[in-house]
Amino acid sequence: MKIAIVGAGIVGVTTAYELAQDGHAVTVFEQRSAAAEEASFATGGLLAPGVLSPWSAPGTMQMPSYFGSQAPLRLGSALTLSELSWLRRWRRAARACAKSGEPLPPLRALERLARYSHARLQHLTESLDLHFEHSAGTLLLLRTPHDAEALTPALKALRDAGSTIHEVDADTARRIEPGLSPSLALTGALHLPDGLSGNCRQFALLLRQAAQQHGAQFHFGTRVARLASHPVGVQLDGEPESRPFDAVVLCAGVQSAALLQPMGQRLPLVALHGSSVSAPLREELHAPQGVVVDVQTQTTIARLGQRVRVSGGAELGRGTAQAHPQTLNTLYRVLGECFPGGVTHSSGLQVWRGARPMLPDGPPAVGATTVPGLWLNLGHGASGWSLACGSARALADQIAGKTPDIDLEGLCAQRF
Numbered sequence: 001m002k003i004a005i006v007g008a009g010i011v012g013v014t015t016a017y018e019l020a021q022d023g024h025a026v027t028v029f030e031q032r033s034a035a036a037e038e039a040s041f042a043t044g045g046l047l048a049p050g051v052l053s054p055w056s057a058p059g060t061m062q063m064p065s066y067f068g069s070q071a072p073l074r075l076g077s078a079l080t081l082s083e084l085s086w087l088r089r090w091r092r093a094a095r096a097c098a099k100s101g102e103p104l105p106p107l108r109a110l111e112r113l114a115r116y117s118h119a120r121l122q123h124l125t126e127s128l129d130l131h132f133e134h135s136a137g138t139l140l141l142l143r144t145p146h147d148a149e150a151l152t153p154a155l156k157a158l159r160d161a162g163s164t165i166h167e168v169d170a171d172t173a174r175r176i177e178p179g180l181s182p183s184l185a186l187t188g189a190l191h192l193p194d195g196l197s198g199n200c201r202q203f204a205l206l207l208r209q210a211a212q213q214h215g216a217q218f219h220f221g222t223r224v225a226r227l228a229s230h231p232v233g234v235q236l237d238g239e240p241e242s243r244p245f246d247a248v249v250l251c252a253g254v255q256s257a258a259l260l261q262p263m264g265q266r267l268p269l270v271a272l273h274g275s276s277v278s279a280p281l282r283e284e285l286h287a288p289q290g291v292v293v294d295v296q297t298q299t300t301i302a303r304l305g306q307r308v309r310v311s312g313g314a315e316l317g318r319g320t321a322q323a324h325p326q327t328l329n330t331l332y333r334v335l336g337e338c339f340p341g342g343v344t345h346s347s348g349l350q351v352w353r354g355a356r357p358m359l360p361d362g363p364p365a366v367g368a369t370t371v372p373g374l375w376l377n378l379g380h381g382a383s384g385w386s387l388a389c390g391s392a393r394a395l396a397d398q399i400a401g402k403t404p405d406i407d408l409e410g411l412c413a414q415r416f
């Protein structure tokens with residue numbers, strides 16, 4: 001089939017690879033000058049287990065309050081109706097999850113996809129001999145007894161699926177991550193030896209090359225102005241007619257909803273901004289070895305080669321390019337509290353702000369739309385790096401008319 005893909009973030013690139021590998025003639029249209037320049041640029045790096053990415057689904061990490069200066073979610077002064085509606089749905093689902101103490105179906109769907117994606121990523125990494133910065137092991141820091149309670153539904157979803165999770169005391173946590181500050185007060189930690197972190201952008205650039213070797217064509221600096229139906233196709237900026245394809249896959253991250261709306265397809269997709277700071281390693285002994293999640297502040301600190309990346313923040317309704325000062329303060333504070341002296345702040349810092357493409361129940365939308373030939377692979381929210389390889393493979397199977405290897409319940413593009 002002749003297939004167009006809109007967007008070359010981690011989701012578009014993995015989709016291009018899977019479809020090209022299946023023998024389709026794939027063309028990717030990307031408005032930026034390279035792959036992974038938007039949300040996939042400097043993600044926290046947390047790969048698996050995906051349900052532990054802060055903000056991956058309502059109920060993954062409960063919070064005492066959404067409001068106030070210390071609240072993890074920062075709201076802009078003028079939220080749109082769709083942002084307000086998203087917020088209502090998210091909070092309702094989070095409360096239901098907290099009340100039952102059980103993972104809701106979306107959390108289970110997310111866990112399933114993250115697990116499948118992890119296996120697919122490992123397969124691709126090994127079979128294509130991809131070398132990208134990565135580290136092994138995930139440690140969740142518990143500063144108060146409430147932190148462990150907040151994780152109950154997510155941990156249950158992981159345990160039910162057979163994940164290994166060790167509850168460890170503070171001394172053991174420090175043996176696992178010897179760089180952790182001795183003065184950081186901990187009630188304990190959770191250790192997931194199978195956890196992984198990695199450099200999303202590096203992986204995307206390598207997989208783009210692999211997709212090109214299978215014949216995929218990437219057109220950078222090319223914006224899709226409009227999607228077309230009957231026949232399905234894309235109209236590019238500056239072109240009077242749309243180009244027809246046998247299928248179009250929309251992987252345009254937070255900009256997907258705007259492209260879908262004129263086709264009568266509405267998706268409750270919002271942009272939840274966050275930031276990361278990547279700093280050069282200063283002293284190996286004081287830096288993380290793997291990825292550390294501070295549950296209280298919903299911040300991740302990951303080791304990526306010769307750098308450490310701290311990431312977090314959740315801002316709804318603030319579309320500016322600048323990182324939020326309070327978010328940045330939190331990132332620097334948590335890094336300093338956990339790994340003082342591990343990084344250098346004087347030079348080589350990379351500060352980044354990105355927008356998580358969020359649907360109100362957590363999992364992405366993967367599959368067919370009501371428009372024949374138009375497919376979606378979008379809305380991966382806070383765990384797109386953890387989910388991309390799996391959702392791409394599952395979508396390619398659907399396009400080929402095969403039954404995917406995982407149950408796609410809860411991921412259907414038409415569930416809203």
Ligand SMILES: Cc1cc2nc3c(=O)[nH]c(=O)nc-3n(C[C@H](O)[C@H](O)[C@H](O)COP(=O)(O)OP(=O)(O)OC[C@H]3O[C@@H](n4cnc5c(N)ncnc54)[C@H](O)[C@@H]3O)c2cc1C
Pocket residue numbers: 006007008009010011012029030031032035036037038039040041042043044045046047053222223224225251252253254255256259272273274275276300311312353354355356357378379380381382383384385386387
């Ligand atoms: C601070 C932060 C930390 C994060 N940490 C993690 C983490 O630790 N683990 C994890 O798994 N995930 C994490 N995420 C989430 C992850 O980054 C996203 O889920 C993922 O990058 C989304 O990928 P995407 O390909 O859908 O979107 P994008 O990477 O944004 O790609 C969409 C692409 O479509 C292009 N596009 C849009 N419209 C058009 C158009 N009209 N024409 C042509 N091109 C178009 C855009 O230019 C863009 O390149 C984090 C996100 C943030 C913001």
